Amino acid sequence: MSPQPATTGRPAVAPEEGVAAIETYAAPRSLAEAVALLRTGEATILAGGTDLMPQSKTGRARFQRMLMNVRHVPELRGIRGTQDCVRFGALTTITELLDSALVKNRFNALWQAADHFASEQLRNAATIGGNICNASPAGDTLVPLLVFDARVELTSEVNGAAARRTLPLAEFFVGPGRTQRRATELLTAVEVPLPPDGFFSEFYKFGTRPALDISAIAIGFGAVRDGQRLRQVRVAFGAVAPTPIRAAKTEAALASQPLPAAIEPALAAAAADIHPISDIRASAWYRRELVRNVLRRMLNNVTQN
Amino acid sequence: MDAMEKPKYDGSLIGKRIPKMDAPEKASGKTRYIHDIDLPGQLHAKILRSSEVHARIVAIDTGAARALPGVHAVITAADVPWQRPIGVAKDHLPLKGDRVRSPRDEIAAVAAESEDIAAAAVKLIKVEYEPLPIVATAEDSLKPGAALLHGEDLIVTGPDGKREVVHKASHDNVAMTFNYGQGDIPNGEAESVVVVEDVFRLHYVTHCCMGVSGVIAEFDASENLLLYSNTQVPFLHKREFAELLGMDPGRIRIIQPPIGGGFGSKLDIYPFEPIAIYLAKITHRPVKLIFSREEEFMASPTRQPVLLKMRSGCRSDGRLTFRDVETVHDNGAYTSWGATTPFVMMQTISSLYRVPNCNYRTRAIYTNNPYAGSFRGYGNLQATFAVEAHMDKLAEAIGMDPLEFRLINAQDPGEVTPQGMHFKSCGFKDCLQTAASRSDYQAKFSAARGKWNDGNPVKRGVGMASMLHVGGGAKIYPSDGCGTIIKMDDFAHITLITGASEIGQGSETVLAQLACEELGLPLSAVTVVNNDTDVKPWDVGVHASRTTFIAGNSALGAARKAKAKILAAAASKFGRPAERLDLREGCVIDKATGEKLIEIGKLIRSLHFSDKAELVMTTFYYEPPSHKQDKEFRGDVSAAYAWATQVVEIEVDTETGIVKLLKVIGAHDVGRVLNRLGIEGQIEGGVVMGQGYALTEDLIVENGVIRNPNFRDYKLVTAPEIPEIDVSFIETMDGEGPQGAKGVGEAPAICVAAAVANAIYNATGVRITALPFTPENVYRALHSNSQPPTWIAAA
């Protein structure tokens, strides 16, 4: 999925061009092997390939000399819960998210995002790590992951040993398609703290059709309910800024007074939090209208339940 | 012989649910499309298209491309000075030498050992351009001083070195005009109690065939040309290719492999086809050229975008008084069939409902945009969109129920319209009433109107629209006929060789059914041959919803002749008059007693092996009793006319603009159902195509450039959005149709958008006159953030 700008009507110049840069193919069998191959930073990482493949055709993907398929690295797989945190291996597919009882019970917004993601075939191949590293402003899992305060784990080889660092997802994104990941680093996992008891969350995706659509806007919302007051409010938006964003002003407005009085100030705050552009999917004006109307609807639902 | 498998018979085949004969092959992935065909020694071709929208070509450098190993030929216009123009107005040379008029324009082509090499070579070609002003809209194109798209003579140099003007310079950007009139508009206006006027804007969409365009061209050692082509009109194209190449048509053979979708897109010759032929001629090798999906979006035709201004009036009793219509069609850079869609639009405007006074003026205008071709419905979606909007508006203006209003104006059987169409069978009123009652239209219509101001942001509505379309061919050429050859072998196996082309519509199955019904044989006894111009008899081609009607009648004629021959032989063998005999369940029977006299195969064998050997082999040519229109566009152009009414139920979310199509209730006058499964599929597919036109599909063209040449951004309807579809068949048993059937191919796509527009109004009180109804467009209209289309000032 490419964010804006749209492809032009120019002929698809030699689709092979990008791929032609590839000289070697590697399929490491362990994390150690994978990060060793990444040492010089001259490998393109292939996970599900659902972004990489179409991007290679439109010429958007720049290929390194080596194509490294990480699908056989066992350390990148699996969803594991601990006391206070859930660790999603980078290769966790969208289907695995959908099938996980843990995700469904504790991370509803993430489960909803998985449910609205592309189509069955895509969900089977697409990975959470790929969604994050592709860093599209419209990446669907990114919005709920921001709501859940996710952190990304990056691994590289330093002095012959694997070295890890983690950073908040909110800081990971730099711009459309751009992240803090260094060329020598592999995204190994996403860590998500278990939300506090009573935390509920919702995800809304707007596309022109229910399947196989890229979000024109997406909204993630989560909070702990205390009568008509919301605590620990978290709001995130997709496709209305160069990266998916946490909406600090909206969160503050919602935390400052009870529902439903908080709704209109929150909508005004949201208008200040977002910076949408016009592209072929939607105009900036329409994105603003959608954020306002859909957020209002979500908050009205919260008020009424 | 007893050990051999025996066919099963279950009585008449007509109206049964019969799986398409090609379904097992397609479902199992065994069908060999053109993409799957590879000839020994074949080269792969790729085209270099323009990087500019409108420019003069200053220089083309193919040196590096020619030098690339694996490249066999690189051609530009300079290499084929003898190329001739293609298209409906012959304003279009396959390879452009001095000027490009759109980003699809073909500048050079490469034939190489592989697709990769050809693609690499294309990238090595350097073109120097001198930009010209871009004419981005028909409106700009009509302004005084606009750059002329075809302001210079188009000149080619024949093989003998003679220069010839093949398309004359034109002093404006008007590509084609039509004017039609009946009655007298001022009289009609004078009789009107209400008059309504609107401007409608219909957008670009494209066919989106799953199988992208492609061709394989090969010359044999005697310079005969063999083309593997997806054409819908093989015989017309055979002739046209002959003219293009200066060849004897008799030396051209076209084979049509199974096609991955046509929908009208393969009615014209496009530059890629002659280009592949030039390359085959130059390299003496078979040359295969297959589009990429992006090329398919850019360089295959579109539905014609139209700006349409309409005034209509009626009397207080509901009778229509007049309709005055003017349209401007964006023709794109070259003229293909899209320019002639007014032929069909005119029929709807003048004759769907009785309207005594009617005027229709239209112009197709050159621009630097993609050019429009023929597309299922052929202008009828656009015309119906406007006509049906005004039917609702007029009914509302005089306070009449929209169904009743339509019934007052609907055509009846037997009518001859001022345009000369004779509706020998006409189930229009049945269609209206059936669709209305099955959808509970009137109750839902009133209920929805009562809820405009109920505060609920999600609204429901119903909308109705109807259509008239040719259903018995369309005589736009001197002949609208089709030939059939039936050959029966000594086991009573039929080879049905038809001129008709199969493009997925299910014609093979229906033709086989018709022949078997006549000959008392099971479907398993038929092989249909329909894809080789050296084998099959002449046919106009697959267009105008004509195949079941025309090729069906042709197959019936050949089958009847075969039957007569068999019965005559049986009559002499058994000494009973032929009139007493019939064919049933593979046998000759005595009609009166039902007694089985002999197996047909056995009888045929006795004919073969007698001393006066005879074959059962018959031919038939069917020419429908229709007429070419005169210069005023009057004439009974089709042997039968098809009718339909569709009611749609929708939900509109006024806070997002999302319109959901919930249900489509259709009633179609199809004459008679031949293959129930096939016709249901045809109607469901057509409804979904109409749904895409109404709600999701939008080929975005900005300054001549297509901005969404891919399926991510060009949004086809996907499975979850397909509504419940309820179809009723109105069987009017057309007197001329094969077993009473009429054409249905285009019909189901025609009224969906018109009905959805009416439903949006019924749900919200807002009339939207521009397509498509994508969420943002609808939202803007509902929240007064868009301007309704306006008529072109310069017009």
Ligand SMILES: Cc1cc2nc3c(=O)[nH]c(=O)nc-3n(C[C@H](O)[C@H](O)[C@H](O)COP(=O)(O)OP(=O)(O)OC[C@H]3O[C@@H](n4cnc5c(N)ncnc54)[C@H](O)[C@@H]3O)c2cc1C
């Ligand atoms: C038809 C279609 C529909 C789609 N619909 C949606 C949708 O509804 N919502 C949505 O959000 N997305 C959608 N996408 C986009 C895509 O499917 C997702 O972004 C997906 O999550 C990408 O995952 P992947 O494993 O396929 O990534 P890949 O294509 O394998 O990789 C994507 C990028 O991330 C890098 N990368 C992958 N894994 C790692 C890693 N472990 N460490 C470092 N870098 C890595 C790759 O080098 C590449 O640059 C759609 C795509 C298509 C083709």
